[in-house]
Amino acid sequence: MNSKISLLAMTLASVMGLGVVANANAANETDALAKAIAKQEAEIAALKQQLNLLTEQQKSQSAQQQVERDALMSKVETVASEVSTAQDRYSRFSFKSYGTSNYTSDEYFDNVQDTSPERRNRFDLERIVTEFGYQFTDEWSMEVEIEYEHGGTGTSLEYDGFDEFGEFESEVEAGGEVIVEKAEIRYRPSKEFGVKFGNIHLPIGLTSTLHKPNQYLTVLRHKSEAAMLPAVWNENGIGVYGEISDFHYQAQVVSGLNSEYFRTYDWAASGHQKRFEHVNGDDLAFAGRLDYGNFKTGSAVGVAYYYGNTSGNRHKSNKLDVDGAMSIVSVAGAFVEGPWILRGQYLYGTLENTDAITQANKTTPGLRPGNFAQLGSESQSFFVEAGVKLDSWINIPITAFANIDYSNPLMAVETGAATKRFENTWSSVGINYFPIPEIVIKAEGGIHQVAVASIPDTNFFALGVGYQFSL
């Protein structure tokens, strides 16, 4: 552009110079001069026009540039806003995972007559759990928990030492070793009140609250609870919950248990309906809990109650014409202060018409409770674990602990005398070592006692590693 302007200036200058020379020549050349002048003027006019044109072009170009700049700016703004929206959405998504892998060494008996145990060692990739959550809005959120037990899905071969000659049974882990353990939608307009529905965790049993490896001291989860209830109990239903000052409450209506699968050795635990594609919902149950304090974060005390019928959910509905109402009461406490950890829970349950349920289970074709049909009309279990964090005294993040688990799913029977064969006590000591806060390595050794005098006490030992993290 600049070169064009210079060119124009030079042309003007030379035209003017020529004009002066011409005046000095002859007057009769006036006409010719006038012509020349007119020509020059015409040229000047043309040049001015060109100049104007150029100026206008310049103007329009800069206007276009402005438009382009504006467009660019708006694009930048869009991208920036998209990025911030994505960031916002990402911050609404949560991912957590935890898992444990164990090595256990226990002594086993061959059959009910055997009193000389044999030591067997086992490895188990106990569970890997993934939790996905999303906060749709301030009030609405969801969470899905998927658990992979014992390394995946498939068929498994089990050895049953109590069977006739000790029999091998191939078992399809129906319902899967890959389990959706929780799939809930939550609406929580305030801290004081929320609603959750879908597949939700029942607040019965502390394991439902404290199931990550850093939340309990033993290598395996508490055996006492697993010998009586579904541990980390989940059902389909709806519940309300919230916290008012230091009180936490929960109240739920959920799918009930199925008494067809109740067994002598673990009472209601195997009645948890997860073997089939559909969960029978003919009998619903109520579950409630009230805690003062927070078990997840520190000290607390709490009570829980479960009530539900169990006959309606049987597949063979013509086998049993009486109710099988079940109730469970739990009392739990935790004291977590400085280096000290003390937790405990007592569970007591009752089941009605156990003789009739036993009979129905024993005589249902294909059900095969085998020798484990008899059911306790009363059941109880408890645990107490105590730990002390040694890093207050030594510079290593180690917690030493002692634990007692007790369970008796056959505490009382409707008629006759209850055998003490299922009354178990596990007493142990051990350590939890945290090389980093997300990882815990555990060791535990103890004694397992059966309340039958002729069955000798056995020793067990376990090592475990667990992790947990959240994005």
Added chain:
Amino acid sequence: MKFKYSAITFSLIMGLSACGGSGSDDTAPIVPDDSFSFVATEMITNLTNEVIVDGYADLASKGEALFNATQSLINSTSQADLIAAQAAWKAARQPWEQGESHIFGPVDSLSIDPHLDSWPLNTTDLQTQLNSAVGFDAETIKGWNDDVQGFHTMEYLLFGDGVNDNTKNIAELTTREREYLVALAEVFRDYTKQLDDAWQVSHNPQDTNALPYAELLKQPGTSTNTIYSSQLAVVEELINGMIGIVDEVGNGKIADPFGDSITTADTSKVESQYSWNSLTDFSNNIIGVRNVYRGEYTGSADKQGLIDFVAAADTVLATRIGSEIDDAILKIQAIKGSNDMPFRQAILDVEGRKRVQVAVDALSKLQASLESDMLPLLSDWKTS
């Protein structure tokens, strides 16, 4: 050998290409025709009526007799009464053990087997019941776990612990033991009756319109028969029943307590150790196999059995399996030796162990013949 195959292949190719021009393609390989015909109706009907149903009817009547025999013990001081009850127990044991060669159908689907014959016995829990229970009645006992009821609980009460002998003095029988025994025998009688009914009246006690199981076996392939779609399915069930018990006796009942050496032998695993009836049990199991194979009980007039099915395909095989069954029975019975040694003692005796090994070998041989020679005949059988 490889060279031979190559030569054959080469000549085949040459031969085929030579034929190629002529347009002839009649070169399909000649498969030897192993198929055989056999009309199974009479055999199935006979086995069902004369062997299986008769066997369970016999068991039910022996169950009734055992119940009566225990009742007479309630206030008795007579040793003869106890011996009679012991004999009644052994008598009931016979049709039950022989029936294990066809332990399918109601005995399985109604889960009656564990109620009658759970092993091992839970002596600890039994003692708890004897010490603490207020009274015994059949209905209560039905609700208890299977390891404190059935044959072996009655055996323990009637014969004692069996460690040094299989005799018991009537004076040693406590009042509670007598009460418990009567209640157990009543439960036992009820189950054997239920089993008999399932075969002869209705195979599903919940549904009175259901056919007797015997009819399902005898009339396969009818529209109302949801269990057996064809005669082939029935014959397969029968053969697998034989294989099942031969396997259990050889590899379970005998081999498990036997162990791999005298130091790993475990008498606690010996079934019927209190009465020292083990060898009788085992041989009865294989006699049951013979009943199904021959189609009649030992000594009865000849009727059609699985031997006729096998003979239709291969008479030599039919004879061979028959003699292998007889041999297995003899070898089991021979374990007792010349001094009538019970099984629980034989597995701890050097010479006894040799005799046990001979019996195990005979059972293995029989099992191999049933699995490898008899079962495959099903695929050659032209059922129409």
